[in-house]
Structures are given as C-alpha cells and as structure tokens.
Amino acid sequence: MKAIDTLIGDQPEHWDLDGQIPRHLLSTLGAQGWLCAEVAATHGGRGLSSRANGELTAHVGSRCSSLRSVMTSQGMAAWTIQRLANRDQSAELLPQLVSGRLAAVGFSETDAGSDLSTMSTTITLDGDSVVLDGHKVWVTGAYYADLLVVFGQCDGGAAAVVVPASAPGVTVERVADPMGCRAAGHANLRFDSVRLPASSVLGSPGAPLPLLVTTALAYGRISVAWGCVGILRACRNTAARHAATRKQSGKPIGEHQLVGRHLAELFVAEQTASRACEHASDCWDAGSPDMVISTVLAKHVSAGHAATGAASAVQVMASAGARDGHVVARAYRDAKLMEIIEGSNEICQLILAQHAVSTAE
Ligand code: FAD
Structure with missing residues (x-):
C-alpha cells in the first residue's frame, strides 16, 4: 500500500x-x-x-x-x-x-438502467466477424480505457464483446460535470457498425443476459462495497481528529454530546460496513453459495452507511470541510452515487427481499 x-x-x-x-x-x-x-x-x-x-x-x-x-x-x-x-x-x-492497458465495462443505456433486459445494443454474428451497434451511458473509466467490455443482445440471448476503444465506429464522449467521483472518467459510448473478429465475443454467444450481467455486477458490487468502507474510514478519521482539536464553548466539540453522537454513528457505520464486506469476501474466497447474496448485502449496507456517514462527517467539520475537494466534501458527493450504481438501493432491497422470502423457514 x-x-x-x-x-x-x-x-x-x-x-x-x-x-x-x-x-x-x-x-x-x-x-x-x-x-x-x-x-x-x-x-x-x-x-x-x-x-x-x-x-x-x-x-x-x-x-x-x-x-x-x-x-x-x-x-x-x-x-x-x-x-x-x-x-x-x-x-x-x-x-x-495487468501491464498498463485500461478497461471499462458497459451495460447501461439511455432506456436500460435498473432493468437491463431492455438493452438495445446488438452484437451480430457475421461469418468470421461480429458487428456491434448501439450505445452505452455513464461507463466509469471509459474516458481512459483502451478496451471496452460491452454487453449486448446476441443470437437469441446475449453476449459480452471486447472492443478496442480506438476501433473504427467507436465514439467516446465524456459525461460532463458528474456530481461525484469527478475524476473517474465516466463516458457515454456509441458503436456504429463496429466490425470485430468473431473471437472478440467472450466465450459462447447467446447466453442468458441475466446470467452474464450478474456475473460482472457481482465483482462491481463487492468492489464498490469495499470502496464505501474506505469512504467511512476517511470520514471517521477526519471528523474525529477535528472534533478532538476544534474548541467551541470552552471545550473540544467532540465533548459536546450531540457531536459525540455523530462520531459514534460514524464508528458504527464503519464497523458494520467492514464486517459485511469481510463476510462477503470470505464467501468469495471460500467459493460459498452465499457469495452473491452476501455481496448484495455488503453493497447495500456499505453504500447506505457511506452516504449517511459522509453527511455526518460534513456536519462535524462544518465550515472546515465545506469546500470542494476537501476529503469530507468529496466523500459526501461520491458516497451518494454509490447508492445508485451496481444495483441501486431499491434494486438491492428487491434482491434481499426475494432472498428473505425464498429462505424463510
Ligand atoms: P433508473 O433505472 O431509471 O432508476 C431511477 C430510480 O428508480 C432509482 O432510484 C431506482 O432504484 C428506482 N427503480 C428503478 N426500477 C425499480 C424497481 N423495479 N423497483 C424499485 N425501484 C426502482 N453503467 C455501466 O454500464 N457501467 C458503468 O461503469 C457505470 N458507472 C456508473 C457510475 C456512476 C457514477 C453512475 C451515476 C452510473 C453508472 N452507470 C454505469 C449507470 C448505472 O448502472 C445506472 O445509473 C443504474 O443502473 C441506475 O439506472 P438509471 O440511472 O437509469 O436509473
């Protein structure tokens, strides 16, 4: 590190x-x-x-x-x-x-957000080639990427294809002024009759879309969940240091009980998110059947705690953290987006609800 x-x-x-x-x-x-x-x-x-x-x-x-x-x-x-x-x-x-080339992954489209089954991008098999047509939106890292992993409808099912960002017919347009994660290189992509070797399709074409998408999203979810743990650690440390040294009404603000409550909540949030992520990763490392559900749980818990925790940290810092670029100001903007991506809060809740029902004793 x-x-x-x-x-x-x-x-x-x-x-x-x-x-x-x-x-x-x-x-x-x-x-x-x-x-x-x-x-x-x-x-x-x-x-x-x-x-x-x-x-x-x-x-x-x-x-x-x-x-x-x-x-x-x-x-x-x-x-x-x-x-x-x-x-x-x-x-x-x-x-x-692992040698310096960068990649990004595109699922979302203008009319296919939470419900990716309405995806309209097509991957058409044509002899030794495939032809990619369509678009993707808000693809993180795509502005920097050399390679784009793109999901689309294919051969009665779906497929993922690896596309060089420099291929003829690919247009990369940066998302202007994102609310958070401002340097993450979000971009919208357009694919106009992009012809690629058939070997660009990963594995066998025509697999069920939910299977393909869930595979990729599982990694995105656990990674975002751990990222939220990081946001909480930064917020807790920054707020706690400030609360110990900043004095108002004759004592450090952390000794005012209402400020102390924010610090306690931040600590609870950080610890809870950490335990949920550790459990999910342990399931991954053990190849446990609980891997998928523990990951959704970790993502949901961590993103929610990061959004409320970052707001508490800004509250404790007050004017000392209230400028763009400051660690808690970035956390506040960045954490909110974590409740939207890789399965929004609501989509995670739907998955968790289904699990609760299907495992009821
Ligand atoms: P919508 O699907 O329109 O949802 C709007 C609201 O309705 C949300 O609150 C949602 O939870 C709720 N909602 C929708 N359907 C239901 C339902 N059935 N039940 C209950 N509530 C529902 N996409 C990529 O492909 N690759 C990326 O790398 C990527 N990175 C992103 C990074 C950021 C910062 C952002 C903001 C987006 C990114 N996206 C990426 C897109 C992201 O995956 C979508 O924004 C997300 O899936 C939500 O889709 P949407 O924005 O169209 O919202």
Whole structure:
C-alpha cells in the first residue's frame, strides 16, 4: 500500500477539482497489477484473495473514490473475462490488464438502467466477424480505457464483446460535470457498425443476459462495497481528529454530546460496513453459495452507511470541510452515487427481499 500511497501523494483533491487523474499514473498502477489485483499470477497478476483485494480497495477508496472507481471498472473487466472467456481469450486479454492497458465495462443505456433486459445494443454474428451497434451511458473509466467490455443482445440471448476503444465506429464522449467521483472518467459510448473478429465475443454467444450481467455486477458490487468502507474510514478519521482539536464553548466539540453522537454513528457505520464486506469476501474466497447474496448485502449496507456517514462527517467539520475537494466534501458527493450504481438501493432491497422470502423457514 505504501507504493500506492507514494504514487497518489496529496493529489486526490486536485484530481477532483480538475476532473481528471493523470493517464500515466493509471497506466503505472495498472502495470504494477494494482488496478485488478485478483488476476492470477499465471496471467502476470498479483493473485490477491478477495479479502486482501478488498482491504486494498478500501485503502484506495479512503484516499480517492475516483481512483477506486477506475479500479472497480478494471477489476470488473478482468473478472468478466476470467468468468466468460475461453482459455485462449483469457491468455490474451488478462496479461494486458495487468501491464498498463485500461478497461471499462458497459451495460447501461439511455432506456436500460435498473432493468437491463431492455438493452438495445446488438452484437451480430457475421461469418468470421461480429458487428456491434448501439450505445452505452455513464461507463466509469471509459474516458481512459483502451478496451471496452460491452454487453449486448446476441443470437437469441446475449453476449459480452471486447472492443478496442480506438476501433473504427467507436465514439467516446465524456459525461460532463458528474456530481461525484469527478475524476473517474465516466463516458457515454456509441458503436456504429463496429466490425470485430468473431473471437472478440467472450466465450459462447447467446447466453442468458441475466446470467452474464450478474456475473460482472457481482465483482462491481463487492468492489464498490469495499470502496464505501474506505469512504467511512476517511470520514471517521477526519471528523474525529477535528472534533478532538476544534474548541467551541470552552471545550473540544467532540465533548459536546450531540457531536459525540455523530462520531459514534460514524464508528458504527464503519464497523458494520467492514464486517459485511469481510463476510462477503470470505464467501468469495471460500467459493460459498452465499457469495452473491452476501455481496448484495455488503453493497447495500456499505453504500447506505457511506452516504449517511459522509453527511455526518460534513456536519462535524462544518465550515472546515465545506469546500470542494476537501476529503469530507468529496466523500459526501461520491458516497451518494454509490447508492445508485451496481444495483441501486431499491434494486438491492428487491434482491434481499426475494432472498428473505425464498429462505424463510
Ligand atoms: P433508473 O433505472 O431509471 O432508476 C431511477 C430510480 O428508480 C432509482 O432510484 C431506482 O432504484 C428506482 N427503480 C428503478 N426500477 C425499480 C424497481 N423495479 N423497483 C424499485 N425501484 C426502482 N453503467 C455501466 O454500464 N457501467 C458503468 O461503469 C457505470 N458507472 C456508473 C457510475 C456512476 C457514477 C453512475 C451515476 C452510473 C453508472 N452507470 C454505469 C449507470 C448505472 O448502472 C445506472 O445509473 C443504474 O443502473 C441506475 O439506472 P438509471 O440511472 O437509469 O436509473
């Protein structure tokens, strides 16, 4: 982590204000394997467990949610390739993702958000080629990406295809002024008759869309959940340090019980989110059947706590944290978006409700 901290330095505030992380820094982190650290050593990766990668993700998330978001996209691309690709595709693509090439994953469309079954992007098989037509919106990291993993309808089912961002017919347009994670390189993508070798389709075309999407989203969810743990750690530490030193009415503000309550709530939030994420990662590492549901639970708990925790931290900091770029101001904006992505609060609740019903004794 020290190596990463050295590279990050004191830049996150500036990245947030500039809306950009230097591309060479992302390539360096990528080439050191940090952006998708679970990729196996056989493919040149660091081969971290889910738990170890989770702690890494939380640490990066505590420093900069934009960088953590790019990490989530890269990890999600690697996980999708690992799960869907055949052996030759994995051997070709995974080493690229741990040697400096950047990737992003596109599911969402203008009319396909929470309900991805209405996705209109098509992947058409044509002899030795496939042709990609359609669009994607809000794809994290796509502004920086060399490779785009794109989901679309294909052959009576669905497929994921790997597209070079520089391929003829691909248009990448940056999302202007995102509310949070401002340097995460969100972009809208258009694909106009993009012709690719048939081998660009990961695995077999025509698989059920929910199966493909759930596979990729599972990684996105656990990564976002750990990122939220990082947001909470940064908020708790920053607010607690301030509350111990800032004096009003003759004593440190942390000794006023109403401020103390915010700190207690932040501590509870951080601990609760951490335990939920640790449990989910342990399920991943054990290959447990509870992996999917524990991940949805961790994402839901962590994102909700991060959004309320960041608001508490801003309250404790008051004017000392009330400017763009400040760690708690970034946390406040970034955390809210975590309640929307990779399955919004409501979608997570629907999944958890279904689980509650199906497992009732
Ligand atoms: P909608 O689906 O229109 O939902 C609007 C509201 O209605 C939400 O509150 C939602 O929870 C609620 N709602 C919808 N359906 C139901 C239902 N059945 N029951 C109850 N409530 C419901 N997409 C990608 O493909 N790749 C990315 O990398 C990516 N990164 C993103 C990063 C950010 C910061 C953001 C904001 C978005 C990103 N997205 C990405 C898109 C994201 O996945 C969608 O925004 C998300 O799925 C929600 O879709 P929507 O915005 O269209 O909202």
